[in-house]
Amino acid sequence: MGRLVVVSNRVPSSSDRQQPAGGLAVALQDALSHGEALWFGWSGQQIAQAEASNRKPSEETVDNVTYATIDLTHAEFDGFYQKYSNGILWPLCHYRAGLMDYSRKDREVYLTVNHLFAQQLRPLLRPDDIIWVHDYHLFPLGQALRDVGITNPIGFFLHIPFPPWSLMKALPGAERLMHSLESYDVIGLQTEDDARNMNDGLEQCGVQTRGQVFPIGIDPASFAAQAKACEDDFDVQRLQQSLRGRPLVIGVDRLDYSKGIPERFHGYEAFLKRFPEHKGKVMYLQIAPVSRGTVEEYRRLKQDLDETAGRINGMYGDFDWTPIRYITHPVPRHLLAGFYRLADVALVTPLRDGMNLVAKEYVAAQDEEDPGVLILSHFAGAAPEMEDALLVNPHDADEIADALHKALTMTQSERQERWERLKPDVWRVTAGSWARDFIEQLVRVERG
Ligand code: ADP
Ligand code: F6P
Numbered sequence: 166m167g168r169l170v171v172v173s174n175r176v177p178s179s180s181d182r183q184q185p186a187g188g189l190a191v192a193l194q195d196a197l198s199h200g201e202a203l204w205f206g207w208s209g210q211q212i213a214q215a216e217a218s219n220r221k222p223s224e225e226t227v228d229n230v231t232y233a234t235i236d237l238t239h240a241e242f243d244g245f246y247q248k249y250s251n252g253i254l255w256p257l258c259h260y261r262a263g264l265m266d267y268s269r270k271d272r273e274v275y276l277t278v279n280h281l282f283a284q285q286l287r288p289l290l291r292p293d294d295i296i297w298v299h300d301y302h303l304f305p306l307g308q309a310l311r312d313v314g315i316t317n318p319i320g321f322f323l324h325i326p327f328p329p330w331s332l333m334k335a336l337p338g339a340e341r342l343m344h345s346l347e348s349y350d351v352i353g354l355q356t357e358d359d360a361r362n363m364n365d366g367l368e369q370c371g372v373q374t375r376g377q378v379f380p381i382g383i384d385p386a387s388f389a390a391q392a393k394a395c396e397d398d399f400d401v402q403r404l405q406q407s408l409r410g411r412p413l414v415i416g417v418d419r420l421d422y423s424k425g426i427p428e429r430f431h432g433y434e435a436f437l438k439r440f441p442e443h444k445g446k447v448m449y450l451q452i453a454p455v456s457r458g459t460v461e462e463y464r465r466l467k468q469d470l471d472e473t474a475g476r477i478n479g480m481y482g483d484f485d486w487t488p489i490r491y492i493t494h495p496v497p498r499h500l501l502a503g504f505y506r507l508a509d510v511a512l513v514t515p516l517r518d519g520m521n522l523v524a525k526e527y528v529a530a531q532d533e534e535d536p537g538v539l540i541l542s543h544f545a546g547a548a549p550e551m552e553d554a555l556l557v558n559p560h561d562a563d564e565i566a567d568a569l570h571k572a573l574t575m576t577q578s579e580r581q582e583r584w585e586r587l588k589p590d591v592w593r594v595t596a597g598s599w600a601r602d603f604i605e606q607l608v609r610v611e612r613g
Contacts, residue, residue, distance in 0.1 A: 166608050167293030169202045172286065174246065174302035176206035176234050179227070192324075192381050192522070193299075196600030197230050203294070205286050208234035211242045222285055235285050237278065244274025250302045251460050253336070258301060258325045259423045259517040262335050264462055272338060276305060283309035290315065295607045298349070300324050307348035318610040320351040320603060322379065325519040326546065327359040330366035343370040350610040353379040353603050355519045355546040379603050380550065381520045382595040385529040388502055392530035395503030404450075405507055412573055414449040415508035417501060417523050418515075419456035420493060422466050425516040425542065425559040426453055430473045430489065432514070432557075432565025437481050437488060439563070440570045445486045447573065449512075450504070454495040467493070505530035509537045510572040513545060514559040520546035524554070528584065528591045536584035538572035540565070550594065553586040 171193060197204065208223065222233040237245065248271040256264035283306060290296070296319045298306050307319045333339050343366050346352060354360045354376045363376040395401050404413075414433075418424035433449055453470070457463045474491040481488045496504070505511065511527040524547045527539055541547065541554035548556060555568040 166200075166604075167295060168291060169197070169200060169604065170286075170290065170294045170296045171197065171202065171204045171299065172282065172296065172303060172306060173204070173206045173299040174250070175209065176204050176232055178209060179225070192383075192596045192599065194596075196596065196604075200229065202230045203233060203289060204230055205233045205282075205289065206235075207246075208236050210236045211239050212236045214238050214240065220285070222289065233286075233289055235281070241274060241278050241281075244271045245278035246302070247457075247460050249275035251457055252462070254301045254304075255325070255423075256462075257333065257336055258328055260326070260328050260332060261422070261517075262332055264422075265335070267337060269337070279303060279305045279309045280312070282306055283313050283315070286310070287313050287315065290317065292317070295604065296320070297322065297603070297607065304342055305345040308345040311348045318350045318607045319348065320353065320607045321346070321349040322353040322603060323359070323363075323376075323519070324355070324381070326356075326517055327354055327363040327366075327376075329362045330369050333362070333366055339366075340370050343367055343372050347372050347374050349374065351603065351606045352376040355380055356549065359519075359546070377606070379599055380546070380594050381522070381599045382591065382593075383522055383525045383529060384596050385525070385592050388526055388529040391499050392502035392506040393532075395499055396506065398500065398503050400500050401503035401507060404504060408448050408507075411446055411448050412509035413507055414447060414510040414512060414569065414573075415504060415527075416449070416451040416453070416512045416514075417496075417505075417526075418451075418453050418513075420453040420458075420463065420467055420470070421456055422462060423515055423517055424453075425514045426451065427466070427469055427473055428516065428559050428562070429512055429514045429565065430470070430477060431562040432512075432559075433489065433569065434477050434481070435562040436566035436569040437477075439566050443570070443573065444481065444488075445483060448490065449488060450490045450492075450508075452492055452496055452501075452504075455493050502526070502530050505537075506532060510540060510569065511537060512540050512565070512569075513547075514540065514542040514557060514565065515545050516542070516559055518542070518545045518547075524551060525591045528587045531584055533581070533584065535577060536580050538575055538580055538583065539587065540568045540572055550590045551587055553583045 217238045222235050224231055224233045252266045294317050296317050298321045360376045360378045474489045478487055505527045513524045524541050539554040541551055541556055542559045543556050557564045557568050
């Protein structure tokens with residue numbers, strides 16, 4: 166097999182590589198650890214229009230991976246990333262068409278940036294490379310690469326959900342988008358539902374290509390080892406001491422409306438109201454690093470969460486107890502693993518999520534003698550693989566409250582039984598197996 170070329174909007178900077186927040190970066194870290202590879206994408210930097218004319222990718226090689234990145238102009242960043250990708254495609258793919266703020270101008274910028282990616286990537290490619298494009302920012306990149314003469318095998322993986330065609334076609338130009346997918350040799354989606362939705366759309370548009378399911382996972386063995394090794398870490402100990410024997414409920418998410426954090430806060434509030442015996446006797450830590458903070462809807466969400474956490478803490482807290490500890494900065498991965506292991510309950514309650522790696526990380530981090538309980542939304546892509554979690558409807562605050570009470574009063578033997586049944590799938594479908602399965606398909610195209 167030739168070199169693996171990964172293309173995604175975001176390429177982690179050297180500091181992000183230490184603590185990536187976001188499923189894509191975390192999953193690809195493992196995939197890129199074997200063989201020579203090139204990772205191409207946006208640098209995360211913006212430049213003035215005047216500097217754009219002789220743009221070239223800047224390259225940095227670390228071990229076996231070369232990171233090649235290009236800057237975007239302010240207008241490209243706005244139209245391509247903020248508006249079209251995250252103000253139109255993201256809400257639509259998460260079944261929130263009402264939040265979609267469509268403009269034809271942004272679509273033009275989106276297409277232009279996809280063509281820019283193709284032009285800038287072309288000189289870096291070798292004839293035997295296999296190319297793997299990631300996520301909704303780059304739906305039309307396969308087509309753009311074919312347009313500049315690239316004949317290498319090209320695969321596409323969508324990390325987020327794909328909605329039913331009846332919803333997707335609310336996107337002006339949706340048919341053209343479906344036709345552009347024909348340029349890919351392999352298309353991967355997270356779940357059966359997503360593949361069914363996409364394939365129905367492709368069929369309705371008369372496109373022959375079909376998507377297949379490649380559920381994404383984590384690297385469970387190393388995550389579990391990290392969690393165990395972290396038990397004595399200074400900061401993990403600090404957290405443990407601050408609990409003063411109280412059970413810990415944890416939530417870990419990018420600050421995104423798809424994650425259902427306000428609904429979760431309401432669920433926790435209903436829990437405190439309906440089960441007052443837990444008041445003062447439980448600690449809920451929500452870690453939610455700010456994400457896409459320049460997009461209006463995300464700013465509104467942060468404001469809403471700040472207010473809701475403040476209101477709940479004011480109403481239910483006491484001079485020696487804060488119901489919700491809420492932080493909006495990322496936490497280093499090794500610490501996160503230690504925090505998960507310490508937590509008696511994890512609340513993973515997205516309104517809609519491609520997969521949700523946090524659910525898998527929580528299971529991997531547990532102490533098998535005394536595992537915690539996972540409360541998981543039916544609408545996480547991980548739910549079909551994790552039916553032994555306490556599955557909830559995140560829109561129903563009372564259901565979250567009941568699940569919290571059940572989790573916090575569950576016997577050790579039931580916790581162990583549930584965890585034993587959750588573990589095999591987390592260990593079977595990993596970041597490594599996901600990448601291997603996908604790449605194998607692409608290589609078959611290369612040979613075929
Ligand atoms: P998404 O891709 O939408 O962000 P996932 O749950 O699939 O959602 O992946 C999130 C990844 O980012 C996980 O690996 C998780 O550990 C990491 N992450 C999420 N929140 C934080 C945080 N506060 N600090 C550090 N890493 C985080
Ligand atoms: O997994 C979904 C995803 O959009 C990734 O493509 C992305 O890297 C991550 O979430 C974080 O989002 P952003 O790159 O917009 O900060």
